[in-house]
Amino acid sequence: MIKNKLIQRISPYLKEWGDTGEDISLMNLTGGSINKSYRVKTKQNTYFMKVQEQTRHHFFTSETKGLKALRETEAIKVPDVYFCHDTEKEGTPSILITEWIKEVKGKDSERRLGENLAKLHSCSLQESYGLDYDNYIGTLNQENGWHNSWSDYYINKRIKPQLQLGVKLKTIHGRRHENLLKLMDDMKQWIPSQPEVSLLHGDLWGGNWMSDSKGEPVLIDPAILFGHSEMDLAFTELFGGYSPSFYKAYTYYRPLGQDYEDRKELYQLFYLLVHLNIFGEGYGSSVDRILLRFQS
Structure with missing residues (x-):
């Protein structure tokens, strides 16, 4: 029933971009914990579709903007986006349909990924740090805006929101809370104020890249920002x-x-706080280790 409703919903849009929309079939894919993923196969083509059943403001819209920004650098490949629709209506899922990437890990893919990522980070596109719209890291909303100081942006728009969320979720309390507050006060000793501004993928764990049938590296699921390439x-x-x-x-x-x-490790701290707040105490010891290391 769910698949039939999805097919009925996407069929008109398939026709809009030149697919006849005939013989549509959906196959469930594994690997994602945030969205439901499907391979969409028609008589003419194959697509990748993500479905988000929770109501999250501009969830796929922000991802689409991130893919567009990465694509426009011409430094590294990303999937083409065919359809993006976010909804805030309960019971109506948001949908993102992109190019299907047939993954083939070539022996040279990781070298090419390193080279292309360096090219991406070397693109001079902005003088300020941050982003002109809010986006997501996993399921967590990220407020952005433009800042003249990278250290101010990183502390106030990345670390501080995770601290506040952690207090609310009770993942950050007691000594951990005290140590994180102190580190935030001292962090400018290590985080530079004016590094070169680079366009970052923002969520570059090993599952957020793949290589296509020619071995060309492809970035997926970005949480972009303009910041320090490190x-x-x-x-x-x-x-x-x-x-x-x-x-x-x-x-x-x-x-x-x-x-x-x-x-x-101060940059890794942000990602560990995100994982702590999404997945729980399994990441607590890693957070605490970094906090203790930087206590003066």
């Missing part, structure tokens, strides 16, 4: 999944700053 790199190191060839290629084209090793 933030993307730090997240790639947090949970693993990237080979030495990726880092070798990236640093060949874009060497890391001398202080990167000293501050990368």
Whole structure:
């Protein structure tokens, strides 16, 4: 029944972009915890579709804007978006339909990913830090806006909202709360105020890239912002999944700053706080370890 309703809903839009919309079939895909995912197959083509059943303001719209911004740099491939519709009506899911990427991991894909990510980070597109619209990291809303100082933006628009949410969810309390407040006061010792402004993917764990049938790396599920390129790199190191060839290629084209090793855990802290607030205490010890390391 659910699949039939989805087919009826997307059929007119398939026809709008030149697909006859005949013989539509949906196949459930695994791997995502936030959305339901489907392979949409018609007589003419194959597409990827995500369905969000919770009412989240502009959820797929912000993702579509992020993909568009990445695509316009011409530095790295992202899927084409065919249809995006967010709804705030209860019982009516939001839908995003994109190009189907037939994934084939080529032996050279990670090297090319490192090279292309370095090119992305080297695109000079903005003088300010942040973004002109709000977006999401996982299921969590992120407020943005433009800032003249990267450290101010990072502390007030990334770390502070996670602290406030953690207090509300009771994932941050007691000594953890005290240590995080103190670190926020001291953080400008390590986080630069005026690094080069780069367009960041914003959520670059190992599951948010793939390679197409030609081995070309493709970025998916962005949470973009304009900021310090080291933030993307730090997240790639947090949970693993990237080979030495990726880092070798990236640093060949874009060497890391001398202080990167000293501050990368402060960028990883944000992602650990996000995971703590979404998934719970399993990430608490990693948060606490970083907080203790930076206590002066």
